[in-house]
Structures are given as structure tokens and as C-alpha cells.
Amino acid sequence: MSDNSQSAAREHGSQWYDSEAGPLVRPYAMTGGRTRPASNGVRFDLIALVSLAEGAVRPDDDVALGPEHRVLLDLCRPETQSVAELAAGADLPVGVVRVLLGDLLEEGRVQVRRPVPPAQLPDETILREVIDGLRAL
Structure with missing residues (x-):
């Protein structure tokens, strides 16, 4: 993750947020593995x-x-x-x-x-x- 992405993640209070991609939810999380x-x-x-x-x-x-x-x-x-x-x-x-x-x-x-x-x-x-x-x- 770049410095800008890390700071955006901190701004939104979550490590699961990427300023370019939006909220990140992995496919296995959606399907319960x-x-x-x-x-x-x-x-x-x-x-x-x-x-x-x-x-x-x-x-x-x-x-x-x-x-x-x-x-x-x-x-x-x-x-x-x-x-x-x-x-x-x-x-x-x-x-x-x-x-x-x-x-x-x-x-x-x-x-x-x-x-x-x-x-x-x-x-x-x-x-x-x-x-x-x-x-x-």
C-alpha cells in the first residue's frame, strides 16, 4: 500500500479502506470461505x-x-x-x-x-x- 493509501486508510479509521478501490472485502469473506x-x-x-x-x-x-x-x-x-x-x-x-x-x-x-x-x-x-x-x- 502506498503512503497515500495508508493515510486514507487511517483517515477512514479502517485498514479495510483503500482510497482508490473503496472498501475492501475479500471474496472468501462474502462466502464464508x-x-x-x-x-x-x-x-x-x-x-x-x-x-x-x-x-x-x-x-x-x-x-x-x-x-x-x-x-x-x-x-x-x-x-x-x-x-x-x-x-x-x-x-x-x-x-x-x-x-x-x-x-x-x-x-x-x-x-x-x-x-x-x-x-x-x-x-x-x-x-x-x-x-x-x-x-x-
Whole structure:
């Protein structure tokens, strides 16, 4: 840490403050040292879609959830988001977001689903034929 950073840290009364980076919280502190989500069998791929579950917002949220958990819930409020979008929106590493989403999934606050694989999407030629048929009506 440079002399300026050390003096800024002293000014804010904390060794966990860097004037250039802001408050410093290490990823392992956010996840309690965990590196994998607690949810068994659910994969949080970058393209996995996360949405709020029914009853996701509860009166005890201020006590039960950490600030990072609340940020993820707030990001999911307006619309379903991918894990990658949540990580970018929360400005957190993807690994941390996966662990936090695992916590939220276990508590029943979010739902996770995978997007439809390209192999299961209808063929473009079939869709064009349907459109052409509808236009002919």
C-alpha cells in the first residue's frame, strides 16, 4: 500500500479502506470461505437463468441476508437474469455469485433454470414455412 493509501486508510479509521478501490472485502469473506454452492445438483452456468421465487422477499430480510444476497435479489426483481448478468450487475466474481445463489436457492428465494438448448429449438426452415403458410391465408 502506498503512503497515500495508508493515510486514507487511517483517515477512514479502517485498514479495510483503500482510497482508490473503496472498501475492501475479500471474496472468501462474502462466502464464508466456501468455494462451491451448497445446492446439490444445480449447476450455475453463466447462462443459467435466475428469477425470484414466490415469497422471495420476507420481513426478516435485513437480519437473515447479507448485503450481497440482497443485491442479487434486487437485481432479479425487475426481470430474470443470467448468472453472468448478475455477476456483472453486482460487480462480484462469478464464483462468489454462484455460492451466494446457492444460499438463496436453498432458502427458496430464487429459481434457477437452464435456457432451452439450441438442439431443442425449432428449425428455422420450419418456422419460415409456418410464416409463409400464415401469410398465404
